Amino acid sequence: MTDATASVHGSLFQADARTRRRRAAETRFRAYGLGAVILSVLALVFLLSSVLGNGTGAFRQSVIRLEITLDPAIVAPKGTDPEALAKVTTIGYGRLLDQEVIAELTAKGIDTAGMSAKDISAMLSKEAAADLRRMVLADPSLIGQTITFDAFANGRIDGYFKGRVTMESAALDSNVSPAQLLLAERMRDAGLLRLAFNPGFLTAPDASELRPEVAGLGVAILGSAYMMMIVLVLALPLGVAASIYLEEFAPKNKLTDLIEVNISNLAAVPSIVFGILGLAIFINFAGLPQSAPIVGGLVLTLMTLPTIIISTRAALKAVPPSIRDAALGVGASKMQAIFHHVLPLAMPGILTGTIIGLAQALGETAPLLLIGMVAFVRDFPAAPPEGFFDPASALPVQVYNWTTRADPAFMERASGAIIVLLVFLVAMNAVAIVLRRRFERRW
Amino acid sequence: MNDMRIVERTVDANKAKMTARGVQVYYGATHALKDVSVDILDNTVTAFIGPSGCGKSTFLRCLNRMNDTVAIARVTGEIRLDGEDIYDKRVDPVQLRARVGMVFQKPNPFPKSIYDNVAYGPRIHGLARTKAELDQIVETSLRKAAIWNEVKDRLAAPGTGLSGGQQQRLCIARAIATSPEVLLMDEPCSALDPIATAQVEELIDELRSQFSVVIVTHSMQQAARVSQRTAFFHLGNLVEYGETGQIFTNPKDPRTESYITGRIG
Numbered sequence: 001m002t003d004a005t006a007s008v009h010g011s012l013f014q015a016d017a018r019t020r021r022r023r024a025a026e027t028r029f030r031a032y033g034l035g036a037v038i039l040s041v042l043a044l045v046f047l048l049s050s051v052l053g054n055g056t057g058a059f060r061q062s063v064i065r066l067e068i069t070l071d072p073a074i075v076a077p078k079g080t081d082p083e084a085l086a087k088v089t090t091i092g093y094g095r096l097l098d099q100e101v102i103a104e105l106t107a108k109g110i111d112t113a114g115m116s117a118k119d120i121s122a123m124l125s126k127e128a129a130a131d132l133r134r135m136v137l138a139d140p141s142l143i144g145q146t147i148t149f150d151a152f153a154n155g156r157i158d159g160y161f162k163g164r165v166t167m168e169s170a171a172l173d174s175n176v177s178p179a180q181l182l183l184a185e186r187m188r189d190a191g192l193l194r195l196a197f198n199p200g201f202l203t204a205p206d207a208s209e210l211r212p213e214v215a216g217l218g219v220a221i222l223g224s225a226y227m228m229m230i231v232l233v234l235a236l237p238l239g240v241a242a243s244i245y246l247e248e249f250a251p252k253n254k255l256t257d258l259i260e261v262n263i264s265n266l267a268a269v270p271s272i273v274f275g276i277l278g279l280a281i282f283i284n285f286a287g288l289p290q291s292a293p294i295v296g297g298l299v300l301t302l303m304t305l306p307t308i309i310i311s312t313r314a315a316l317k318a319v320p321p322s323i324r325d326a327a328l329g330v331g332a333s334k335m336q337a338i339f340h341h342v343l344p345l346a347m348p349g350i351l352t353g354t355i356i357g358l359a360q361a362l363g364e365t366a367p368l369l370l371i372g373m374v375a376f377v378r379d380f381p382a383a384p385p386e387g388f389f390d391p392a393s394a395l396p397v398q399v400y401n402w403t404t405r406a407d408p409a410f411m412e413r414a415s416g417a418i419i420v421l422l423v424f425l426v427a428m429n430a431v432a433i434v435l436r437r438r439f440e441r442r443w
Numbered sequence: 444m445n446d447m448r449i450v451e452r453t454v455d456a457n458k459a460k461m462t463a464r465g466v467q468v469y470y471g472a473t474h475a476l477k478d479v480s481v482d483i484l485d486n487t488v489t490a491f492i493g494p495s496g497c498g499k500s501t502f503l504r505c506l507n508r509m510n511d512t513v514a515i516a517r518v519t520g521e522i523r524l525d526g527e528d529i530y531d532k533r534v535d536p537v538q539l540r541a542r543v544g545m546v547f548q549k550p551n552p553f554p555k556s557i558y559d560n561v562a563y564g565p566r567i568h569g570l571a572r573t574k575a576e577l578d579q580i581v582e583t584s585l586r587k588a589a590i591w592n593e594v595k596d597r598l599a600a601p602g603t604g605l606s607g608g609q610q611q612r613l614c615i616a617r618a619i620a621t622s623p624e625v626l627l628m629d630e631p632c633s634a635l636d637p638i639a640t641a642q643v644e645e646l647i648d649e650l651r652s653q654f655s656v657v658i659v660t661h662s663m664q665q666a667a668r669v670s671q672r673t674a675f676f677h678l679g680n681l682v683e684y685g686e687t688g689q690i691f692t693n694p695k696d697p698r699t700e701s702y703i704t705g706r707i708g
Contacts, residue, residue, distance in 0.1 A: 327553070329618065330541075333537045
């Protein structure tokens with residue numbers, strides 16, 4: 001009677017064909033998943049290492065340390081009152097610098113044979129004299145004293161120490177000669193020239209094609225900060241109010257359906273379209289100034305609103321209906337139920353959506369190009385609110401701007417700017433996480 | 444059904460607190476409640492029993508207009524509280540719900556402190572002028588809900604940190620803090636264990652002295668234990684309504700008899 005006890009299922013110790021196939025499918029699927037994760041991690045590592053590799057150089061700059069005696073005969077020939085001081089041009093300061101460099105070279109016994117004074121002077125940045133002049137104008141008491149001054153080296157000299165410029169390329173370059181590079185090397189060995197941290201990269205304004213060594217992100221950071229302020233102040237209340245109305249109060253009819261579909265679609269509209277819209281409405285129609293953070297902020301607000309509305313509505317929907325019932329049950333009005341109970345519970349989701357929207361806006365370039373934020377701006381905008389109407393740049397636009405310039409030194413600065421942008425994005429996400437933790441009540 | 448404590452009970456000849464006449468409820472095309480007429484008496488516990496989907500919860504939610512929050516729900520007929528039609532255009536459901544409180548099936552305390560849970564209703568209705576008065580209301584409500592001794596030392600603790608039975612009693616305290624006249628309870632014990640259920644049932648009996656209580660329940664034993672009057676709903680109809688003792692011992696309708704003896708439901 002063994003046949004009767006044999007079951008339709010085989011032994012548990014032996015996998016049947018179907019089980020084997022199922023197991024193989026599962027293994028394959030896991031492999032695909034793992035492969036996808038590895039691929040994306042590799043892409044991220046490659047991106048970060050290339051940006052960091054190229055960009056960290058922007059934070060360090062070649063400087064020539066000089067002990068300068070600010071001779072009143074040169075910098076203040078007509079007395080030290082501000083007007084007289086302002087009459088002394090950068091050319092005067094340039095001469096002072098040139099003398100000082102040659103004096104230092106002779107003092108350190110560095111061989112300058114075969115090089116003219118002009119060749120040596122060209123190794124300094126064109127901005128060095130202006131920097132020195134600004135320093136003196138800001139603090140006239142320095143006149144007559146001997147100060148330590150770090151003069152920026154020329155961008156090509158700087159490039160040589162960062163590996164961007166070689167002897168071969170210098171031989172073909174009208175801006176720098178191999179002899180200058182050799183001298184620079186000797187100066188470095190003598191301790192006269194070194195790579196130093198350059199705070200100017202974060203605080204200085206942009207600079208022209210010929211002086212990449214002094215170009216900074218100051219105006220761009222300020223412009224981006226102003227725009228983020230405008231976006232936050234406008235988009236958060238507007239977006240949250242719109243979501244609450246649509247989610248809780250709006251009658252369910254064809255019109256609200258249409259509005260909902262359009263909001264979802266707006267989130268997918270290419271950002272350059274918002275730029276054209278901003279150009280047409282805010283600049284051509286409303287007559288707001290070009291290149292101003294106010295216009296950029298308004299355009300980015302329009303762009304961010306759909307993101308905020310969609311995430312806020314999702315957060316409101318996720319609040320359990322029992323809380324609404326409880327509030328209505330004790331006689332709260334609909335608005336009280338929403339503002340006292342639903343909104344606080346939805347807050348983490350709303351904040352996350354807002355910060356994602358802001359981060360998106362911070363990195364947006366295309367719409368800003370159309371409203372003139374791409375202009376070369378050297379003057380810092382004033383403090384808000386007036387500053388909202390002053391010309392400014394923006395971080396992503398500055399990156400774009402620098403990558404279009406011919407001098408490879410700007411490539412390094414563009415990578416540096418990307419690092420700054422990424423740091424801001426990480427900081428904003430950190431803020432989002434902190435806020436979410438604070439508002440999230442698990443009881 | 445021998446275990447039920449159905450004895451001859453004296454039902455006070457109380458006046459009707461709420462009267463419903465010819466109430467029909469539609470959810471979209473579904474006719475959920477058909478021509479229900481009921482008198483809810485003052486200082487009485489009224490139980491609604493019936494199989495799932497029979498319309499008893501729907502009718503309960505009509506009594507404080509919670510059905511207003513359901514977009515597709517439509518209510519016709521007439522429900523009066525102390526002679527005033529609660530579906531009149533001039534009635535603000537907010538005022539109505541302060542007088543007709545509600546306790547839900549699942550305990551749903553606010554994610555706030557125990558104190559704030561109870562104080563919320565009095566606050567929004569302006570029932571207390573001073574902090575001391577509010578403290579008094581909170582204490583009285585928690586005492587009436589028989590939970591004061593358990594929570595008096597941790598009023599600032601979150602309400603959601605209590606056990607299920609405590610949470611439900613907290614919700615009852617929250618409902619009675621606005622001094623309602625009628626208390627609606629939608630299966631208040633369905634999420635509770637037998638001990639917590641017994642506590643809540645005891646509480647319901649005590650609350651009867653101050654409020655008119657309407658309770659929806661799936662447990663016939665519970666209906667028999669706590670209520671003085673019982674209404675049996677079936678497929679959207681009010682089949683039978685009368686004294687609890689009469690419904691359980693001498694039902695007039697064969698459907699009621701089938702249900703309480705366990706043949707339908």
